[in-house]
Amino acid sequence: MKAKTSLSEFPILTLQEVTKRFGGVGALEQVSFTVDHGKIVGLIGPNGAGKTTLFNCITGLSAPDSGFIYFGDSQASLAHLYPYQVTVNGIARTFQTIRLFKNMTALENIMVGAHSKARAGLWGALFRPEWVKLEQKKLRDHAHQLLAFFGLSSRANELAGNLSYGHQRKLEIARALASDPKLLLLDEPAAGMNPKEKEELLDLIRAIRERGVTILLIEHDMKVVMLVSEHVIVLDYGKKIAEGSPKKIQNDPRVIEAYLGKDFKK
Amino acid sequence: MKFKQAVLNKLVPFLFTVVIFIFPLVDRNPYHIDVMVSAGIFVLLALGLNVIVGNAGILNLGYAAFFAVGAYTYALVNLHWHIPFWIGLWISALTGTIFGMLLAFPALRLGGDYLAIVTLGAGEIVRIALNNLDTITGGPNGLLGIDHPSLLIPKYQFGVKSEPYYFLVLFLILGFIFVLRRLESSRLGLAWNALREDELAASCMGINTAWAKLSAFAVGGFIAGVAGCVFAGKQGTISPDSFDFVVSVMVLAMVVLGGLGSIRGVILGALILSLLPEFLRRFEIYRMFLFGLAMILMMLFRPQGILGEVHHREEFKKRNKSR
Numbered sequence: 391m392k393a394k395t396s397l398s399e400f401p402i403l404t405l406q407e408v409t410k411r412f413g414g415v416g417a418l419e420q421v422s423f424t425v426d427h428g429k430i431v432g433l434i435g436p437n438g439a440g441k442t443t444l445f446n447c448i449t450g451l452s453a454p455d456s457g458f459i460y461f462g463d464s465q466a467s468l469a470h471l472y473p474y475q476v477t478v479n480g481i482a483r484t485f486q487t488i489r490l491f492k493n494m495t496a497l498e499n500i501m502v503g504a505h506s507k508a509r510a511g512l513w514g515a516l517f518r519p520e521w522v523k524l525e526q527k528k529l530r531d532h533a534h535q536l537l538a539f540f541g542l543s544s545r546a547n548e549l550a551g552n553l554s555y556g557h558q559r560k561l562e563i564a565r566a567l568a569s570d571p572k573l574l575l576l577d578e579p580a581a582g583m584n585p586k587e588k589e590e591l592l593d594l595i596r597a598i599r600e601r602g603v604t605i606l607l608i609e610h611d612m613k614v615v616m617l618v619s620e621h622v623i624v625l626d627y628g629k630k631i632a633e634g635s636p637k638k639i640q641n642d643p644r645v646i647e648a649y650l651g652k653d654f655k656k
Numbered sequence: 657m658k659f660k661q662a663v664l665n666k667l668v669p670f671l672f673t674v675v676i677f678i679f680p681l682v683d684r685n686p687y688h689i690d691v692m693v694s695a696g697i698f699v700l701l702a703l704g705l706n707v708i709v710g711n712a713g714i715l716n717l718g719y720a721a722f723f724a725v726g727a728y729t730y731a732l733v734n735l736h737w738h739i740p741f742w743i744g745l746w747i748s749a750l751t752g753t754i755f756g757m758l759l760a761f762p763a764l765r766l767g768g769d770y771l772a773i774v775t776l777g778a779g780e781i782v783r784i785a786l787n788n789l790d791t792i793t794g795g796p797n798g799l800l801g802i803d804h805p806s807l808l809i810p811k812y813q814f815g816v817k818s819e820p821y822y823f824l825v826l827f828l829i830l831g832f833i834f835v836l837r838r839l840e841s842s843r844l845g846l847a848w849n850a851l852r853e854d855e856l857a858a859s860c861m862g863i864n865t866a867w868a869k870l871s872a873f874a875v876g877g878f879i880a881g882v883a884g885c886v887f888a889g890k891q892g893t894i895s896p897d898s899f900d901f902v903v904s905v906m907v908l909a910m911v912v913l914g915g916l917g918s919i920r921g922v923i924l925g926a927l928i929l930s931l932l933p934e935f936l937r938r939f940e941i942y943r944m945f946l947f948g949l950a951m952i953l954m955m956l957f958r959p960q961g962i963l964g965e966v967h968h969r970e971e972f973k974k975r976n977k978s979r
Contacts, residue, residue, distance in 0.1 A: 449860055477862035491853035494846075501843075502850045506862030508843050512871055514833060515842030526843070569862055 400463040402427050402604045403572050408457035410443055410456065417443040419628045430595065430605045432619030436648055439609045439625040442486055445575050449483050450476040461564050476508045481573035484562045486578050492551030496542055496561055499550050500533040503568030540564045556587045576607040580614050668886045669920065680819050689818040693890065695930035696825035697883050702910040702926035703832050704879030710917035711845065712872035714763055715772040718779025719907050722877050724786060724899035725755045731799040731894055734945020741889045742807035745882060752881020753874045760873035765865045765957065777905050785898040794842025798895025832879060836919055848872055899957050913954060915964025924962055
């Protein structure tokens with residue numbers, strides 16, 4: 391019997407029977423799983439399996455029809471919070487298609503990402519007391535550190551829209567990290583990258599985990615998922631059909647069926 | 657190159673301000689100064705609308721209503737309770753802010769074209785209400801006999817002269833430039849820009865988009881309220897005609913012409929569009945034609961506005977290419 395449960399013994403994310411329907415189509419059907427602290431967890435499934443919908447439900451972009459989403463040891467479900475409240479709680483995300491603020495510089499993008507860490511409002515901006523100046527400086531320094539971590543220092547004052555594709559992908563992850571999340575959701579971070587960039591990305595993801603951030607990632611590239619994840623969850627037609635270690639998943643008949651069809655013989 | 661940049665950024669606006677300051681001392685023609693005062697009121701309006709359209713990226717086609725609220729507020733509190741101009745200025749700013757925030761509520765749910773229609777409708781509703789609430793607003797005849805501003809120490813009546821209003825408006829503009837520059841570079845300013853670029857992504861960055869929209873409308877409403885009060889105090893009489901849909905469109909054109917999101921650009925745009933008709937007076941019958949032509953050429957060759965950042969243009973080009 392355990393005498394005491396420390397914070398890290400709670401799963402960082404718990405989904406309980408999350409269901410989301412669009413009209414008659416069930417995008418998510420009673421999906422339940424947990425994500426453990428400090429892990430890199432892969433979320434895979436064929437197109438239209440409901441992976442992005444699941445991300446949207448976690449981050450508050452769409453509310454699940456039923457079910458609960460718990461973050462850490464909190465007793466309150468995230469399911470009906472606004473997106474910004476979810477971010478304040480400590481969950482950050484990137485998007486499948488890049489959604490940077492194109493006409494703002496790389497540095498500004500990251501400073502916006504750190505929005506929830508500061509508190510200067512209208513009055514702070516107007517009267518600019520000492521603490522606001524300090525806060526602004528801190529945000530700026532923090533943003534520069536993040537740019538350096540992602541190797542984007544030389545691009546700090548370039549407009550995000552003018553960066554190369556690979557850099558934009560990186561900047562998006564940097565922007566999400568700026569809010570100091572405990573859990574980072576990456577939606578197909580390797581999409582459109584060449585093998586070398588993918589390798590860099592894997593190193594980055596591992597380095598982010600070293601900073602104490604738990605990562606849940608959607609990825610289509612099986613190689614990437616199997617290489618980097620310690621735990622894999624498989625969705626198909628909105629249902630969780632399998633989960634386990636990458637090795638176990640690769641040999642799971644249901645997963646093979648979902649990807650390759652029933653008649654596929656090994 | 658760096659030196660040139662510094663000259664452009666600091667010296668030119670400084671010299672421009674100096675010229676504007678000594679203008680009424682050199683040019684003694686009261687008509688010219690009067691035109692400059694109305695141009696100045698439009699500069700105030702353009703600065704206010706720029707917060708909503710340029711910074712936060714919310715299209716507002718009913719800004720004249722904000723202006724009207726400010727003007728009628730001062731007119732009513734002055735006529736009924738003899739509240740002096742300087743206090744009326746604050747009350748107008750307050751009602752402008754409240755009106756702006758009320759109109760922001762539909763903005764929380766709508767976006768883009770739909771919101772533009774709502775703001776357009778709100779603008780028309782205000783004008784029609786002013787036209788028909790005869791017992792309160794005097795209907796189409798408007799309100800007469802509004803007190804002009806006056807100073808207690810030294811004792812001075814603004815009256816119907818133009819110079820005092822010129823300096824009043826000038827100081828208000830300088831004050832708002834100072835405030836708006838602070839806002840732009842603040843956390844709130846960044847949040848507004850993020851909202852303009854991508855609302856969904858902004859909300860995922862921890863920005864309370866509802867508050868960001870509300871505060872943009874509040875700041876825009878505040879400035880329009882002040883502008884309306886000055887307008888009422890200067891004219892001494894106001895009627896719904898002055899708050900037509902055309903005014904909303906003109907102010908929007910000023911913001912777009914000068915450069916969305918650029919304080920300097922917006923001021924320049926407002927000055928050009930309010931002074932140009934005066935210079936084109938000689939070609940009276942062609943005036944609107946030339947005006948329209950200028951706008952079309954502008955949109956073709958410099959869609960980001962005169963002083964708008966170049967990247968808006970790049971963006972525009974890319975979008976055209978991909979089609």
